[in-house]
Amino acid sequence: MGNIPLHDVAVVGVYNTKQARSLEGHTSRTITVEAIRGALDDAGMTLSDIDGLCIGGIGSRAFGYEAGLRHTWAANGGLVGVSGVLEAAAAISNGIVNTVLIASGSAGVYTQRESTAPWTRPSNEFVECWGLFTAAEFALVARRHMERYGTTPHQLATVAATIRNNGNINPGAVYYGRGPFTPEDVLNSRMIADPYHLLDCAMTSEGGGAMILTRADRAQDRPKPPVYVLGGGMEGEGPAYQHPPSYDMLDETGVGAAKRAFRMAGITPNDVDVCEFYDNFSWEVIRMLEVFGFCGQGEGGPFVESGAIQPGGKFPIVTDGGLMSFSHSGNVQRLQRIIQAVRQVRGDSVVNQVPNAHVAITNNGGAGALYTDVLLVGDQRP
Amino acid sequence: MTIEAKPQLPVPHPTPISQPFWDACLRHELTVQKCTSCGKLIFIPQDFCRYCFTETLEWVPSSGTGKVYSYTTVWRPQTPSFEVPYVVAIIDIDGGYQMLSNVINVPPDQVKVGMAVEVVWDDVTDTITLPKFQPRQA
Incomplete structure (x- = not known):
């Protein structure tokens, strides 16, 4: 491939607020504003440096008005996550906007604790009445992989234990100090939706996060080293939680997205130093390793038991504890996977810093949600 | 109150x-x-x-008949209005399409991928009847 416009874009600031099961005194708006202040500080910028917005919770244009910020670009459909970053990067690389602030946060949203979190149980017509929610949706697709390839509950639990142990030593994680866990601990936790035990599933929490993207030529001489967008890709089969999550439809969802991302970056999975995957459910990580090309289809189960995904392994995963242990507040966790990828590549991860990490892969979505978006970031502009 | x-x-x-x-x-x-x-x-x-x-x-x-394509036994209900455990499944309907539903009238631990099932009706309200599935009667 010749000139790749996305390579003209860099991340110059990231920030996570305090994350907690419940953030007393905060609303989704106030925690989002706190995240924005943190990312501006990290980038050595003020609001006047920002001319593009992708803001969850408050809303891009609402935040622009409330902050008195004339903006030349606001995200149209991109989520505060991989799709938003790619949409913003495309706008920057095409000269529509120079510097984009991406942020979101949640607090005070999950109040009816006898039910599953509100964002996990959409009221769709051909889903809700049969008692589905996200864990059940994701269980239905995992089961089929287990049937086809013999993937075991212990292999799923190995993923969950690995991630939770990463969070266990991360002082910023909601579940800091809540381990360590063995795969057996995961298997012994109460069942949510077979094959998913409690500890196979993402947690629920509150918190905010923010990121600043700008033109590569404006990314130099900032407080933190720039992290470049190397490549990205998106792929989906339809809207989440409206249709049967059938593994025969989803077994290759994301294969093309990853291929496009790697081709743009001019690298292969072997060049990846760290995998900041979207760990909403344990089996999904096994599928990601397969569809992104880290192992063959159906080989993900044995692969996760090989030691490759552990700290110090060839492809360490979810080094901050991810959605299972760091935080999962229903929206900004998509961005927080990218924030951790950026920290690894900058060399300032709070824990589990991978030595000489130059390239990180991250993603959003999953088979159970019918889409997979992929992003590669690195410390060298290709 | x-x-x-x-x-x-x-x-x-x-x-x-x-x-x-x-x-x-x-x-x-x-x-x-x-x-x-x-x-x-x-x-x-x-x-x-x-x-x-x-x-x-x-x-x-x-056809109203089919096979269990995939299933999960739910122990943590969506909301308290559901009694656990309940089985959520994707049904491969004979004729060639899939739908989400529940498998009922069978102990959850006996539900298997490939199990033959048939539609059974749950009259929930005056205006809504839900199709559910049960093991196919011989």
């Missing part, structure tokens, strides 16, 4: 495109859209064929 009633089970809210499906359910008839151009079955209801992009869909009777 009266004791707060247990929340009602969530029921579907039919749309113009899905109303014929739910009307047939009230009569205990499982129906599905069929494309008269390519012959394929389409579910959930939509305005055009997802296989040949024509708008020649008509409602036809479904």
